[in-house]
Amino acid sequence: MQDFTFQNATKIIFGKEKELLVGQESAIFGKKLLLHYGGGSIKKSGLYERIVSSLQEQNIEIFELSGVKPNPRVSLVREGVSLCKQEEIDFILAVGGGSVIDSAKAIAAGVYYDGDVWDFFTGDAQVTNSIPLGVVLTIPAAGSESSEGTVITNEEGAYKRAVGHPSMRPRFAILNPVLTCTLPAYQTACGITDMTAHILERYFTNEKHVDVTDRLCEGTLRAIINNAHTVLEQPENYDARAEILWAGTVAHNDWLSTGRIGDWGSHDIEHEISGIYDIAHGAGLAIVFPAWMKYVYKHDINRFVQFANRVWDVEIDLNDLEKTALAGIRKMEEFFSSIGMPITLSEVEIGDEHIDEMAKKATERWPIGNFVKLHEEDVRQILQLAK
Amino acid sequence: MQDFTFQNATKIIFGKEKELLVGQESAIFGKKLLLHYGGGSIKKSGLYERIVSSLQEQNIEIFELSGVKPNPRVSLVREGVSLCKQEEIDFILAVGGGSVIDSAKAIAAGVYYDGDVWDFFTGDAQVTNSIPLGVVLTIPAAGSESSEGTVITNEEGAYKRAVGHPSMRPRFAILNPVLTCTLPAYQTACGITDMTAHILERYFTNEKHVDVTDRLCEGTLRAIINNAHTVLEQPENYDARAEILWAGTVAHNDWLSTGRIGDWGSHDIEHEISGIYDIAHGAGLAIVFPAWMKYVYKHDINRFVQFANRVWDVEIDLNDLEKTALAGIRKMEEFFSSIGMPITLSEVEIGDEHIDEMAKKATERWPIGNFVKLHEEDVRQILQLAK
Numbered sequence: 001m002q003d004f005t006f007q008n009a010t011k012i013i014f015g016k017e018k019e020l021l022v023g024q025e026s027a028i029f030g031k032k033l034l035l036h037y038g039g040g041s042i043k044k045s046g047l048y049e050r051i052v053s054s055l056q057e058q059n060i061e062i063f064e065l066s067g068v069k070p071n072p073r074v075s076l077v078r079e080g081v082s083l084c085k086q087e088e089i090d091f092i093l094a095v096g097g098g099s100v101i102d103s104a105k106a107i108a109a110g111v112y113y114d115g116d117v118w119d120f121f122t123g124d125a126q127v128t129n130s131i132p133l134g135v136v137l138t139i140p141a142a143g144s145e146s147s148e149g150t151v152i153t154n155e156e157g158a159y160k161r162a163v164g165h166p167s168m169r170p171r172f173a174i175l176n177p178v179l180t181c182t183l184p185a186y187q188t189a190c191g192i193t194d195m196t197a198h199i200l201e202r203y204f205t206n207e208k209h210v211d212v213t214d215r216l217c218e219g220t221l222r223a224i225i226n227n228a229h230t231v232l233e234q235p236e237n238y239d240a241r242a243e244i245l246w247a248g249t250v251a252h253n254d255w256l257s258t259g260r261i262g263d264w265g266s267h268d269i270e271h272e273i274s275g276i277y278d279i280a281h282g283a284g285l286a287i288v289f290p291a292w293m294k295y296v297y298k299h300d301i302n303r304f305v306q307f308a309n310r311v312w313d314v315e316i317d318l319n320d321l322e323k324t325a326l327a328g329i330r331k332m333e334e335f336f337s338s339i340g341m342p343i344t345l346s347e348v349e350i351g352d353e354h355i356d357e358m359a360k361k362a363t364e365r366w367p368i369g370n371f372v373k374l375h376e377e378d379v380r381q382i383l384q385l386a387k
Numbered sequence: 388m389q390d391f392t393f394q395n396a397t398k399i400i401f402g403k404e405k406e407l408l409v410g411q412e413s414a415i416f417g418k419k420l421l422l423h424y425g426g427g428s429i430k431k432s433g434l435y436e437r438i439v440s441s442l443q444e445q446n447i448e449i450f451e452l453s454g455v456k457p458n459p460r461v462s463l464v465r466e467g468v469s470l471c472k473q474e475e476i477d478f479i480l481a482v483g484g485g486s487v488i489d490s491a492k493a494i495a496a497g498v499y500y501d502g503d504v505w506d507f508f509t510g511d512a513q514v515t516n517s518i519p520l521g522v523v524l525t526i527p528a529a530g531s532e533s534s535e536g537t538v539i540t541n542e543e544g545a546y547k548r549a550v551g552h553p554s555m556r557p558r559f560a561i562l563n564p565v566l567t568c569t570l571p572a573y574q575t576a577c578g579i580t581d582m583t584a585h586i587l588e589r590y591f592t593n594e595k596h597v598d599v600t601d602r603l604c605e606g607t608l609r610a611i612i613n614n615a616h617t618v619l620e621q622p623e624n625y626d627a628r629a630e631i632l633w634a635g636t637v638a639h640n641d642w643l644s645t646g647r648i649g650d651w652g653s654h655d656i657e658h659e660i661s662g663i664y665d666i667a668h669g670a671g672l673a674i675v676f677p678a679w680m681k682y683v684y685k686h687d688i689n690r691f692v693q694f695a696n697r698v699w700d701v702e703i704d705l706n707d708l709e710k711t712a713l714a715g716i717r718k719m720e721e722f723f724s725s726i727g728m729p730i731t732l733s734e735v736e737i738g739d740e741h742i743d744e745m746a747k748k749a750t751e752r753w754p755i756g757n758f759v760k761l762h763e764e765d766v767r768q769i770l771q772l773a774k
Contacts, residue, residue: 001401001564001626001629001630001633002402003401003402003403003405004399004401004402005398005399005400005401006398006399006401007396007397007398007399008395008396009394009395009396010394011392011393011394012391012392012393012394012645013392014388014390014391014392014393014645014646015389015390015391016390018390177388208626209626209627209629209630211610211613211614211630212606212607212610212630212633212634212637214610215605215606215607215609215610216603216606216607216637218602218606219599219602219603219605219606220599220602220603222602223598223599223601223602226598227598239388239595239596240596242388242596242646243388243596243598243599246388246599246645246646247599250599250603255642258399258401258633259401259629259633
């Protein structure tokens with residue numbers, strides 16, 4: 001096990017109607033609040049009104065910035081930073097999924113920086129502090145509600161980059177499973193894939209003796225797999241929605257990564273795809289992960305055998321470990337397919353016109369991945385395998 | 388899944404030599420520190436000296452209170468409260484295992500109360516605040532290093548009672564597996580039993596649809612079982628010690644109990660045993676838990692079948708679920724035995740002279756347990772089963 005420091009102080013408030021507590025939770029941190037969200041869906045559902053009224057009860061002054069898109073853009077972040085500086089806003093409330101939260105985090109960090117907020121994402125500046133933020137979560141997927149990371153897209157050049165800092169970790173996250181019951185099937189499946197991928201990134205490590213966290217990862221994966229078809233077939237099943245919602249947070253709140261270094265190469269590759277093609281992050285991950293696995297599994301057959309056996313109930317063939325490992329990868333592909341995800345680039349009509357460019361951009365700063373270090377040629381081959 | 392609020396902000400600092408950071412971590416919270424510990428073992432090992440020197444480097448003024456015994460006494464807690472009030476101590480550092488930490492927590496809470504600290508444990512007063520505390524852990528067992536609870540024994544009347552409050556949760560906990568390598572086998576096994584019991588208390592719930600946390604519980608149990616014999620046979624095996632150390636924290640830091648109500652009846656019964664007989668808490672739990680299981684398993688056969696199957700690899704006999712359930716209980720008994728724990732009262736030379744008294748005291752405030760509500764007669768029968 002690696003030495004580690006772990007602290008995650010996000011207060012999770014989980015259950016029915018808990019969004020009604022947002023006013024009193026926000027009032028702890030500020031009196032001038034930026035309400036950050038996507039489009040009209042929270043207005044149509046009535047969530048917007050419930051939140052505004054809860055905030056107003058606490059006499060919180062509300063400034064609004066909506067229009068966050070999937071793969072959130074640095075242009076809107078810049079707008080948010082200006083607004084926060086100008087109005088001396090002291091708290092940001094993100095209402096939505098990972099894109100809204102990530103956008104809010106970048107704004108929160110940008111307030112404490114005089115230069116362009118994109119500098120954090122190129123490595124030209126370091127995050128030092130952020131104004132506090134809170135979350136009302138509507139999409140279980142990204143795990144951003146209690147993580148310290150953010151991923152932002154720069155539309156000039158189609159760059160998508162990640163940054164993390166403890167100060168960006170939300171102070172509270174309100175998780176009401178009912179809010180997720182109206183999510184369309186495709187978005188639900190993308191979320192399931194995203195949280196699955198967050199665990200897989202942590203699972204594939206070169207660290208030996210990580211038995212506790214291996215089993216936490218495997219258990220959470222099994223719970224996701226076990227509830228995935230239920231939420232797709234019965235969108236209003238509260239119990240299954242609750243499991244998926246909580247699994248999405250557990251997958252990415254760092255409990256499962258204590259003492260181990262995850263890979264994250266597949267995420268980096270996917271960021272290139274969704275940076276250019278603007279496909280859903282979850283869909284991109286369903287395409288990249290199986291290809292990545294097929295490319296790297298020989299690096300540590302035993303880990304892939306354990307994955308096949310403990311997560312997918314593949315019997316271990318001691319005379320043919322490779323067969324066992326490949327059966328686990330196939331099971332995972334089948335699972336992604338069964339929930340309606342694409343597992344090849346061709347399914348989302350992506351050809352090879354940008355493969356070279358994506359391989360180059362993914363590795364232009366440094367080789368990616370930790371389980372196996374990937375250089376430009378490796379990424380090209382993985383993308384070829386994903387065709 | 389039950390609605391829940393979860394927040395655990397304890398900073399975990401895990402790895403070799405991390406106790407050398409204790410000065411800088413403590414300095415964040417105070418300048419006048421109560422160093423609270425048990426006996427001479429931390430002096431013999433050199434740990435005491437390393438800690439004092441780290442604190443002195445930060446110019447922290449140190450007051451000492453040693454002499455904490457297993458099943459920590461309220462008399463020493465009272466002494467600590469007086470000392471803290473008199474010297475205006477602003478931080479408590481607990482160096483030791485669960486007993487030392489629990490004693491420190493009770494002192495920390497007592498400082499903010501004018502009456503007798505035992506009032507918290509009778510229910511005559513409520514904890515409202517505590518001075519901050521930190522931990523250097525030497526025994527993986529109680530999980531007190533990042534929990535909000537404390538258990539204290541009142542030697543007048545041999546009462547052992549639990550209290551919890553968020554303010555008692557340690558601000559940091561330093562976990563160095565090397566410090567646990569010198570633990571004698573019996574104490575190691577008691578710790579393993581204690582952490583196992585913490586998970587079992589959470590596992591046996593009436594809440595349906597707790598798939599994520601069921602699997603987190605099962606995974607952590609499997610990791611404990613998988614590493615238990617290794618630490619006993621190879622006391623200096625760092626990797627296995629690290630797994631057990633981290634499992635002990637995970638078992639009791641509330642990750643595994645989100646969305647579910649645990650039982651805790653076995654803990655209440657055990658407190659009566661160790662309150663009177665002063666046996667190790669872990670040993671008491673190894674005796675009580677199998678008896679409790681045999682008494683209650685019919686309340687929810689399916690849950691015991693799942694336990695047998697997922698934790699102990701017992702094949703499910705669909706035509707005889709009771710057989711499967713009982714096989715799981717037997718496997719658990721065999722495990723406790725195999726690590727050197729007693730599984731009957733007679734093995735620790737406890738007769739039935741106090742059984743009636745223990746049954747009465749355990750239930751005198753209210754019936755105990757949540758999975759199955761236990762009244763005086765139930766506890767008497769469980770203790771009879773444990774003979």
